[in-house]
Structure formats: C-alpha cells, structure tokens
Amino acid sequence: MQLKLRNYIIAVIAILVVLLGVMSWHQHNHFNRNTTVNGVAVGGMTVDQAYHKVKESSRANQVYINGRLVYEGKASASGISSADKSKFVAAQKKQRTFFPSGKKQNVNVMPSQLDDEQTALMRRAVYAETQKMNQGRRAPVDAYAELKNGKVSTVAAKKGNQYDVQDLIKQFNSQRANGTIRLTTHYTQPLAADSKTVQAEKAKLQTLSKRKVTYTVEKENYKFTAADVITRATYQHGKYNFDTSAVNGRIAKINEKQATLGKAFKFRTHAGKEITTSDKGSYGWKISEQLAGQSLAHAMADNKKNVNAKSDIYGIGYNRRGTGYGVTSNNGIGNTYVELSLADQHVWFYKDGKCVFDADVVTGSNTPGNRTPRGVWYIMYQQSPATLRGLNDDGSQYSSPVQYWSPFTDSGCGFHDASWRNNWSKAQYLTTTGGSHGCANMHPSDAGTAYHDMEINEPVVIY
Numbered sequence: 001m002q003l004k005l006r007n008y009i010i011a012v013i014a015i016l017v018v019l020l021g022v023m024s025w026h027q028h029n030h031f032n033r034n035t036t037v038n039g040v041a042v043g044g045m046t047v048d049q050a051y052h053k054v055k056e057s058s059r060a061n062q063v064y065i066n067g068r069l070v071y072e073g074k075a076s077a078s079g080i081s082s083a084d085k086s087k088f089v090a091a092q093k094k095q096r097t098f099f100p101s102g103k104k105q106n107v108n109v110m111p112s113q114l115d116d117e118q119t120a121l122m123r124r125a126v127y128a129e130t131q132k133m134n135q136g137r138r139a140p141v142d143a144y145a146e147l148k149n150g151k152v153s154t155v156a157a158k159k160g161n162q163y164d165v166q167d168l169i170k171q172f173n174s175q176r177a178n179g180t181i182r183l184t185t186h187y188t189q190p191l192a193a194d195s196k197t198v199q200a201e202k203a204k205l206q207t208l209s210k211r212k213v214t215y216t217v218e219k220e221n222y223k224f225t226a227a228d229v230i231t232r233a234t235y236q237h238g239k240y241n242f243d244t245s246a247v248n249g250r251i252a253k254i255n256e257k258q259a260t261l262g263k264a265f266k267f268r269t270h271a272g273k274e275i276t277t278s279d280k281g282s283y284g285w286k287i288s289e290q291l292a293g294q295s296l297a298h299a300m301a302d303n304k305k306n307v308n309a310k311s312d313i314y315g316i317g318y319n320r321r322g323t324g325y326g327v328t329s330n331n332g333i334g335n336t337y338v339e340l341s342l343a344d345q346h347v348w349f350y351k352d353g354k355c356v357f358d359a360d361v362v363t364g365s366n367t368p369g370n371r372t373p374r375g376v377w378y379i380m381y382q383q384s385p386a387t388l389r390g391l392n393d394d395g396s397q398y399s400s401p402v403q404y405w406s407p408f409t410d411s412g413c414g415f416h417d418a419s420w421r422n423n424w425s426k427a428q429y430l431t432t433t434g435g436s437h438g439c440a441n442m443h444p445s446d447a448g449t450a451y452h453d454m455e456i457n458e459p460v461v462i463y
Helices: 002-029 047-056 082-095 116-133 165-175 196-208 245-258 289-301 444-452
Strands: 035-037 062-065 068-072 105-107 144-148 151-155 180-183 212-217 220-225 232-236 239-243 266-268 274-276 306-308 337-341 346-351 354-362 375-378 386-391 397-402 405-407 414-417 440-442 459-462
Touching: 035 082, 047 082, 062 116, 068 116, 082 105, 116 165, 144 196, 151 196, 165 180, 196 232, 212 289, 220 245, 239 289, 245 289, 289 306, 354 444, 414 444, 440 444
Parallel strands: 035 105, 062 180, 212 306, 337 459, 414 440
Antiparallel strands: 062 068, 144 151, 144 232, 212 220, 232 239, 266 274, 337 346, 346 354, 354 440, 375 459, 386 397, 405 414
C-alpha cells in the first residue's frame, strides 16, 4: 500500500514538473495574452509572430487627450524593419512573467524607420491643443525664498489649474512608437516651499545677508552691509534679483559730499584771482543710485570685497558717462583745461598746469538766446573740417563751413575759426548783433593751434 502511494506521489510530481516545464517554455517564448506591442495585440504569439504582425500593421497616427481625438494624420507604414527584430526579443523578456498573466500592458519597440516628420506634426498638435486648453486658466506660482529687510523667509506656493504641457510631451515621447497615442492631462504643480530648490535659494540668501563690501569713491572708502544696500532680494533659476532702494539715501550723501555734477567750482584764474563758477555747466560726475545699488548687491553676491564707483557714475551733455571722475586736483577741474573770460574776450589753454597757448575770441551777442553760457563745460568732440548749421536771429537758416570745430554745449556752442568775421573788437559781445550765436569765434590763424591744444572731455571754464 505504501509502495503504491509513493509511486502515485512520484507520478504526480513528474506531471507537475512536466507541466511547469511546458509552462516555463511557453512563458519564455510567447507574449502574455493581453500584451500589445506599439498598440498592436500580440497575446499568445511568439517573438517571430509578433514581429511580423507589428511590422505589417499600419500606423493610424492619431493622438487622443483625455479620450478626445486632437490629431489624425494620414495612415502610414509601421516603420518596423528587419533591424528591429532583436528588439522584440527584449520586448518579450520585458513583459515575461513566471506564471501566465492577464494584465494589460503595452511594450514599445522604437521603429528604426519611424516617420519623424509625422511624429513632429503630432507633437506640435499636442502643444497647440494644450495651449488652447489652457486659455483662461490660472498658472501656478512657485514657492520661493526672499531676503527682505535683513531677514530670509519662504513665500508659499500657489496652486493653479493650468495643464502641464511638459508632462503631456513626456507622455507623448514615451508612446511615440505607437500608432495611436493616448494622453492624460495633469495640472502643473508649483515648486513647494520644502523642495530642495527653494531650500537652496534660502541658503543662498542667508549667506548673502551676511556679506559686506567696501565702496571706493575716488580716494574715499565707504563700508556697506547687505542691509545697507538690499531692500529685497530673490534667487531663482540661478539668478539674483535685487531691489536696492535701501542704498539711495547713503549714495545721496556721498554725492552731496563728493560729486561735481551740477555744482559750482572754486577756480583760480590766470590772474590769480579765486572765483566761484556758475553751477550751470555740464562738466562733472554723479553716482547713479540705481547703478550703485546693483553694483554693490552683485558684488556681495559674488563675494567681492571692493567696488569702485567709476562704473556707476553718469553725466550730462554729449558724454553721459560723466567727466572728471578721479580728478581731485584744482577742486576737481584738474590741471589741463580751457579758461575763457567773457569780460576779457580771451581764452587760455592749460596742459598740466602750464599755459601753452592763449588768444582773443568773440563770444555770443548780448541777447538771451545768444549769450555764451557761464559755468564749467567740457569738449564734447572735435571735427575738422565741419559745417555749422542753425538759425539766425531773423529765423533764416545758416550753413557755415569751418576748418576746426570743438563744441562744448549741447545747444551748439563751441570753439571754431570764423573767417567771415571782420570786427574783432572786445566790445562786440556786449552788443545785440555784433557777437556770435554763443560760440567762441577765433581768428583763423589761432584756431588750428587751439584745436590741437584741446582734447575730448577736457573742462572748459567760462566766467
């Protein structure tokens, strides 16, 4: 009896082993019954059978979003070639299970001859449809860190109801081997406050908040902390954004102390007399509060210890970058300049403190529109030869060729030869018609020497 039972058990085991062997062989060589490749049903097929079926199937070239057809192109060949046969072995292995499975799954086999042009049209259709679907929808707002009034905090994210285009494209790319692509929308998710990105932003700003920098204005040094400069800052996508209005008051005080633009100058004339010039001239420089704030904030971000104000100055007239910065001798005018006395109707040209040339001139007539302006100006540019154009007192136009032209005001005043002038009396500028339109007329024999004794941006002191 025991022998019969033992033989029975052995027989059952043998049958099970055979069945398991057959099943294993089948599972190793056939696709599960609910498996598709590129959307084509291949359940129960061998690799070779599946390869031929998918190869001979046509592509519908359709795209569905949430079950709605949004694109349908012309049907085309599968794009599968003999070069892709080995991919079906990998596909079968990917879906293989030890026991037969009824799970629905699709395995992608990328065709080596896929129609790239058709794929591009389908992808563009996804973009276009998503843009249309998102019209009127609210975009999410990422959480972000900010430095404000010396403290670093995190601003919470705000959810929206816009569909995530990148997620749809990612789905599309993963399914592009299929003839029919089915996509499902999801909302775009904002960056969370506890994300690594926002925490990294916060760390950047915390480091920034402890930085200091020295601001050099000519020969003076000023110490600034982050709180002195930055009202608010963020760091997003690898870039800082700064509100530096906090620095404005401090820069205004520096300008009051050191800047020269719009100020009168103490000046010692050729005769040794000390005068105060008019403050109406264009010569000089001033620090831009906005430029200074950005320079200081970015210097702190880059952990620089020193910043020179030279890149932050501005001026007026032809040269908007300012003139005379760094010139501290002679009360900011320096030792190379032009001196013009209206009372003497005479001009002196100085190089390194030495008068190298002087000459008589005739300046503007004694009428409001023609008077040569007092103040400290600068040579804007030089041109030889040139043609001067403007309006006469009666409104008629004039066009006067000159050999040498060195303007010092935006309104058109400058040094030039006046070959047409016959009366060089020193009283001409006191009349209403005998002087110039504001220029300093020079004898043709003097104008060339004067032209070469001047340089661009050189101050012109008129009193």
